[in-house]
Amino acid sequence: xxxxxDRYAGIVFFAIGIAFVIGSLGxxxxxxxxxxxxxxxxxxxxxxxxxxxxxxxxxxxRKQRAEKSKEQLDYKRFGIIFAAAVLYAFFIEDIGFVISTxxxxxxxxxxxxxxxxxxxxxxxxxFSYGVYYLYVHVLDGSLPGFPAWLGGx
Amino acid sequence: MSTFExxxxxxxxxxxxxxxVFVFFGVLIGTVVGVLPGIGPMxxxxxxxxxxxxxxxxxxxxxAATSSIILLAxxxxxxxxxxxxxxxxxxxxxxxxxxxxxxxxxQMAKQGRAGAALAISAIGSFAAGIISLxxxxxxxxxxxxxxxxxxxxxxxxxxxxxxxAISGLAGKSMVKALIMTAxxxxxxxxxxxxxxxxxxxxxxxxxxxxxxxxxxVAVGMFAVGEVFKTILHREGNDGELAKINRILPTKQDLKDxxxxxxxxxxxxxxxxxxxGAGAILASFFAYIVEKKISKNPEKFGKGAIEGVASPESxxxxxxxxxxxxxxxxxxxxxxxxxxxxxxFIMYNVQPGPLLFQDHPALAWGVIASMFVxxxxxxxxxxxxxxxxAKVIETPTKYLIPLIIVFSVFGVYAVQxxxxxxxxxxxxxxxxxxxxKNDYPLAPLVLGLILGPMMENNMRRALTxxxxxxxxxxxxxISLAFLIIGLLWITVPLILKMxxxxxxxxxxG
Numbered sequence: 001x002x003x004x005x006d007r008y009a010g011i012v013f014f015a016i017g018i019a020f021v022i023g024s025l026g027x028x029x030x031x032x033x034x035x036x037x038x039x040x041x042x043x044x045x046x047x048x049x050x051x052x053x054x055x056x057x058x059x060x061x062r063k064q065r066a067e068k069s070k071e072q073l074d075y076k077r078f079g080i081i082f083a084a085a086v087l088y089a090f091f092i093e094d095i096g097f098v099i100s101t102x103x104x105x106x107x108x109x110x111x112x113x114x115x116x117x118x119x120x121x122x123x124x125x126x127f128s129y130g131v132y133y134l135y136v137h138v139l140d141g142s143l144p145g146f147p148a149w150l151g152g153x
Numbered sequence: 154m155s156t157f158e159x160x161x162x163x164x165x166x167x168x169x170x171x172x173x174v175f176v177f178f179g180v181l182i183g184t185v186v187g188v189l190p191g192i193g194p195m196x197x198x199x200x201x202x203x204x205x206x207x208x209x210x211x212x213x214x215x216x217a218a219t220s221s222i223i224l225l226a227x228x229x230x231x232x233x234x235x236x237x238x239x240x241x242x243x244x245x246x247x248x249x250x251x252x253x254x255x256x257x258x259x260q261m262a263k264q265g266r267a268g269a270a271l272a273i274s275a276i277g278s279f280a281a282g283i284i285s286l287x288x289x290x291x292x293x294x295x296x297x298x299x300x301x302x303x304x305x306x307x308x309x310x311x312x313x314x315x316x317x318a319i320s321g322l323a324g325k326s327m328v329k330a331l332i333m334t335a336x337x338x339x340x341x342x343x344x345x346x347x348x349x350x351x352x353x354x355x356x357x358x359x360x361x362x363x364x365x366x367x368x369x370v371a372v373g374m375f376a377v378g379e380v381f382k383t384i385l386h387r388e389g390n391d392g393e394l395a396k397i398n399r400i401l402p403t404k405q406d407l408k409d410x411x412x413x414x415x416x417x418x419x420x421x422x423x424x425x426x427x428x429g430a431g432a433i434l435a436s437f438f439a440y441i442v443e444k445k446i447s448k449n450p451e452k453f454g455k456g457a458i459e460g461v462a463s464p465e466s467x468x469x470x471x472x473x474x475x476x477x478x479x480x481x482x483x484x485x486x487x488x489x490x491x492x493x494x495x496x497f498i499m500y501n502v503q504p505g506p507l508l509f510q511d512h513p514a515l516a517w518g519v520i521a522s523m524f525v526x527x528x529x530x531x532x533x534x535x536x537x538x539x540x541x542a543k544v545i546e547t548p549t550k551y552l553i554p555l556i557i558v559f560s561v562f563g564v565y566a567v568q569x570x571x572x573x574x575x576x577x578x579x580x581x582x583x584x585x586x587x588x589k590n591d592y593p594l595a596p597l598v599l600g601l602i603l604g605p606m607m608e609n610n611m612r613r614a615l616t617x618x619x620x621x622x623x624x625x626x627x628x629x630i631s632l633a634f635l636i637i638g639l640l641w642i643t644v645p646l647i648l649k650m651x652x653x654x655x656x657x658x659x660x661g
Binding site for chain 2: 002005006009013016017020023024027028036037038040041042045046048049052053055056059071073074075077078081082085086088089090092093097101104105107108109112113123127128131135139140141142143
């Protein structure tokens with residue numbers, strides 16, 4: 001058990017719970033045809049969440065700090081892929097599904113393991129266009145196509 | 154109409170050619186999902202929802218829902234089959250409910266009996282699928298007939314029971330599970346309140362008016378979160394794959410495993426019925442029972458075929474059993490059934506007691522398709538097990554970025570919003586940190602799905618009682634549910650305080 005994480009998580013959940021309670025104070029207390037408003041449910045739950053968080057924080061103080069097994073996490077690879085994924089999500093409508101997916105896959109494959117560029121290129125291109133073709137042309141779904149400056153819609 | 158006639162009608166629906174194709178793809182994809190590391194049944198089902206939505210676009214509303222659910226349910230029980238393959242061949246369970254299978258399955262593989270172990274798990278899964286199906290057929294109507302009499306107070310308490318049960322058994326810490334449940338329910342309150350029309354916790358962000366979409370949160374938490382974990386922890390399949398020699402089990406194998414399969418199936422089915430006690434508990438219980446009643450328990454863990462037959466049957470039977478509370482009460486009892494329920498709601502079909510009345514073709518069609526699907530799985534798995542085993546060798550290098558692409562594609566195809574895409578990345582990050590620190594994710598998603606229903610029923614009940622909360626205690630059925638719910642979380646707590654070991658469900 002990672003007590004440090006639990007303590008911070010407890011504080012965050014406590015804050016979230018309180019925020020929901022405060023937020024629900026501003027919601028009208030009754031609805032038309034009913035004397036029970038939209039505020040009761042979040043208020044009860046918010047209080048419950050903060051109570052449980054207090055209990056969690058209390059537990060982290062009671063429990064002895066467990067021996068931490070230091071595991072080397074691969075932050076670099078994760079950082080690159082995460083950043084690429086966020087950019088991919090952000091720009092998908094601007095540059096279209098095929099191009100953004102291709103770029104993301106290339107970065108992803110090469111970050112996971114360098115080398116075999118041609119294989120990566122082939123899979124990334126085949127996959128991004130293949131999924132687009134299947135979904136848009138065969139299944140009649142809708143995905144952002146190619147950008148306008150490439151002559152797409 | 155009698156139940157028998159309904160089943161025949163359902164079979165008629167299930168045997169329509171497009172539904173046969175759907176169930177085939179469902180079980181095929183499910184098996185692959187079960188075999189592949191990094192995607193479990195939950196993320197598998199979530200990822201496929203948008204694809205099925207498009208595939209069924211040409212059908213009528215109810216037919217589309219039927220076909221989609223048939224495919225998604227196929228993925229669910231197909232993954233239960235697939236999970237055993239990696240357990241046996243690689244000593245790494247493909248999904249959590251196959252953990253027990255590694256104990257004897259891998260030992261059998263090391264002794265050169267991998268084929269027999271795989272075949273027995275396929276046969277056991279098939280038998281279990283059929284037994285749970287029979288249970289489903291006989292219990293579905295009486296249960297929904299009882300549930301139809303429930304008022305809002307009873308419904309609210311039933312959902313409280315469901316959520317408490319899931320929290321009581323999920324993960325290592327009950328406090329954490331309860332936090333996740335409450336958090337999920339709170340997230341469900343974001344958006345425009347559908348009773349009064351006021352906006353809640355949206356902070357003027359238009360994307361939040363609709364509320365957080367369950368699909369986005371589920372895909373982010375389960376699929377993307379799992380991918381992040383694989384990257385950060387450098388997980389992969391480095392183990393050596395055991396060879397498969399002879400696929401057909403011997404007569405002695407069949408004789409040894411017949412009774413364990415029967416026991417595992419029945420036990421698994423009943424455990425599957427209970428909310429919160431998913432396939433993983435079923436397989437653990439089945440294994441323990443087999444070991445207890447065995448004449449020579451010392452052979453367990455050293456390659457006993459009973460140790461493969463019973464838990465593998467149990468986890469499949471549990472997935473069939475878990476469909477009952479979903480279909481009849483509208484209460485999902487596990488993470489995967491919660492996601493299935495989300496799919497029902499997406500199609501404007503409300504699972505619950507009225508399902509069998511309002512959408513008989515859908516309800517019985519799905520049930521009957523489970524029979525067809527199980528048969529297909531048996532036929533597929535016996536001769537093709539060697540091919541499925543090859544799937545394990547898919548390099549993580551390609552798999553990981555592809556799962557992210559599928560998540561993005563899946564969510565975008567349904568939501569058409571960049572906001573949701575960014576949300577899946579955020580949820581993936583949060584999901585990774587939470588699950589790494591033993592915060593169970595299934596209660597969160599469950600809370601997100603049950604939240605609106607729970608709130609509506611609570612408010613309806615309170616409107617009837619003029620705001621008096623005692624209504625939940627004055628109605629006997631509602632009171633009973635609340636008491637059972639309370640016991641569900643206090644009994645394990647007391648047992649734990651007395652130093653007893655309590656089995657927990659670590660699914661999701």
